Amino acid sequence: MKHRNTNSGGRMLAPALAAATLMSGAGSALAAPVSTNLQFTCPFPLIGDQPISAEISADIPTSATVGSPLPAFAVSALTLVNEDSRTGLKLVGSETVEGTAVNTNQIITAGGTVEQTVTLTIPQSPIPSESGAFTVPADGQAPELTFTDQDIGNAEIRVGGLTLNLVARTANGDIAPAPIGEITTNCTLLAGQDNLLQTITVEGDVVETPRIAINRDEVAFGNVQAGTTKDEIVTLSNTGNAALGINGVSIAGANASAFMQSNSCSTIAAGESCDVNVTYIPDGEGTQNATLTINSTDADNSSVDVALSGRSVLAPIPEIAVTPASVDLGRVQLGQSNSVQVTISNNGNETLLINGIALTGADASEFLQTNNCTTVAPGQTCAAEVSFTAAAAGVRNAQLVISSDDPENAEVSVPVTAEGFEAPTNEIELLLDLAGSTYINSSDSTLPLNGSIATLLELASGTFEADLNVEPTVGHFSIKLLFSRLNATANVEFEQSEMTTGSLVNGKLTANSHLFIKVPKVQLKLFGIPIKVGGGDQCQTIQPVDITLTSVEGSNFSPATGGEVSGVYDLPPLENCGLLTSVLNQFLTGSGNTIDLTLTPEL
Structure with missing residues (x-):
């Protein structure tokens, strides 16, 4: 099957912008309107995989004839950009988005499968300030298509994957910060969808027609010294589906004698070509012109002209071109x-x-x-x-x-x-609320956690530093001591020993935090009577607690929407907590502790 493409066609969080590419095929029969809605997933920096919903519309013929080129046709699409993406774009000051989308479709016939590339343009489109998803238009043209005898029967046009090339701009027209300002991402069509766009009946009534084509419509020899010659070649091709007869090749015009041609062209089979050698024989001094004419059996274009020109000079001269x-x-x-x-x-x-x-x-x-x-x-x-x-x-x-x-x-x-x-700032400040809990393994108890984390995110690398603030909390603990069980209530505080560091790459968050755990007040209940047993201003872990938090498996973390993180950590022993320090350590220290948090941005 011959497939001739005559069509020619950027970092943002906006996953959708161009599934609009999804068209192919054409036909000489009456075009039939088609429309479909398909779902894709696209990987993006920072926020990971995001969904795309594209509504595609076009007029595609339902029948075609072998050997007859089917004209290109217009394609339009509306792509739905989700709220997460809109928020992410606004987060770095983006006001508009633009770019292109390139789709690769499959044309399946009895003769085999051919890939077809369609390029659509996404015009500069505003990003609304109001919350909610918004649509972005895209327009383009599917390329010309020609079927052969091997394709007779039903031909299916099926939508394939797509590549988005997108540019997000700020209010002053600058490209938004990397990695959001410019991005290329390869999107995947979600499985389980009917991606059939159109079925075309390919008929075999072939009209045998020769078609002549030439590789150039003028030959300019430039300056040539008198007494010498210069040769150029004009190539004749048969783009039709029947043999092309060459009835004659001749040169005429005011200076026809200054040019000469030679060829072996008589009959050119479909898809083949032959060469006409044209020689310039300058004489005297000055410009000389003539016309090379080719006569053939192409009924629609039986005579083709090629303009010939040259300049005869008596002495060699240079000729600059830049x-x-x-x-x-x-x-x-x-x-x-x-x-x-x-x-x-x-x-x-x-x-x-x-x-x-x-x-x-x-x-x-x-x-x-x-x-x-x-x-x-x-x-x-x-x-x-x-x-x-x-x-x-x-x-x-x-x-x-x-x-x-x-x-x-x-x-x-x-x-x-x-x-x-001037490059826009490559960093953004994020303030996220944290809420969740930590499980203390040694006492089989859970401690509620609340606070905030102020983050400075380096967009290009995805790395960050953060100031972690965990609010004081109260926990209720119970341990078995000899033949009885002790119940305690502890006031717990957190003091950051150094900045939290980490990375956010493709929706995967990793954060390393270092905190002293302080226990200013602890009460035991003996016979129902609360008794203060330790704590104080100096009661804390002997070294910082090192906690590594990562995104929950199977989820994406986005600076626009936040996400869930978790980790496992060890609690070092407490010191400076009074006479019952060893007892407190039974409540609070040891390994196998877990932490689960939800981080939500304050926008």
Whole structure:
């Protein structure tokens, strides 16, 4: 099956933006409207896997004919962005989102399966301040498609995976901080869905038609010294499904005698090609023109013309060519640099002398050029590298001026532009409430926990430092002592010994905290009478408690929505708690303790 794609088509927390790509196929028959809603999952930095819901609409024909190219058709889609993603975008100051989505579909026929790529554009779309999911549009065009005899029968168009290339911007137009501002993510279609988009009946009534195509519609020989010759090739192709007859190849025009052609083209099979060799034989001095005409059995295009031109010169001369015609170094962060190479070619038949290369214009001093250009032999090149180091924000413009001994084009000017920008902050501050409990293994008791954690998150690396504040709490404990059981009530306080550190990568949170556990007051009940037995200002663990908290297995932690974390830790012995320190240690110290917390951001 032949499949010809004539279609050509960025970090954010917005998982959905472009499932809209999901179209393919086309047809010469009457188009039938189709619409479907499919669910995807996409991995994103910080928040991990997120759901996408895409409603896709298009008009796709239900029948096609072998050998007849089916035209491209428009595709539109609405993608639902969930509340978690909207909150995450707003968290780093994003106001709009834009980008592209590339979908790979499967076209399944009797002859096999072919992948088809469809690209859709996501226009710059506002991110609402109000809570709730919101929709983002996307539009594009499915590519042309041609079936062969092997595909006769039913052809199915099934939706496949997609890649999102998304850019989130702040209110002033800057790209939002990494890793949210620009992102590429590969999304997976959730299993168990009917991904059939359309069924096309492929019919075998083939109309045998030859079609001529040429690889160029003009041949410019440039400057050629009189008394010499220069050759170029024009390729004839048959893009139809029947043999193409070449009835004649000829040259006519005012200077037809200055050109000559030779070929062995008579019949060109479908899908094949042949070459016409065109020779320029300059005479005298000046420009010479003619037309190469090819006559064939293509009923719709029986005569094809190719313009021929050349310039006859009495002595060898150089001819300069510069690519690219303009240089855009793009947006460059302050203090960073970017560079682009400019190629200088000699298309003439004499050595080209480069007299000078310089930057001019109001902002020339902010650019730098280096080159290896002195002389350029015929058919050879040299290079000039233009670089820009951003010292201040704003657009900068200059001209790269190249001077040479080309008699017709002694000075070539190449526009150069760049934009310096100040990178937005790469850190965000988060304040999260914590609530939960810890289980003390030695006394088989549970201690309620509440507090907060103030976090400074480095977005690019996903690492953070945090100030942990756990509020004082009260616990009720019970241990067996000899032949009786002691019940106690303890006031417990927490003192951070060093900053909490950790990472948040792809929705997985890991945090390492270090706390002294303090027990300022402990009461035992003997015969129902509360008796103070220890504690005090100096009563605490002999060393900090090291606790490692991680996201609960199977869940994602998001700076936008928080999540659940848990850990296992050891409680070191207490000291400075009075005469009954050893008794208190039976209540509170030992291994196998667990902690379970829910962290919720204060937005």
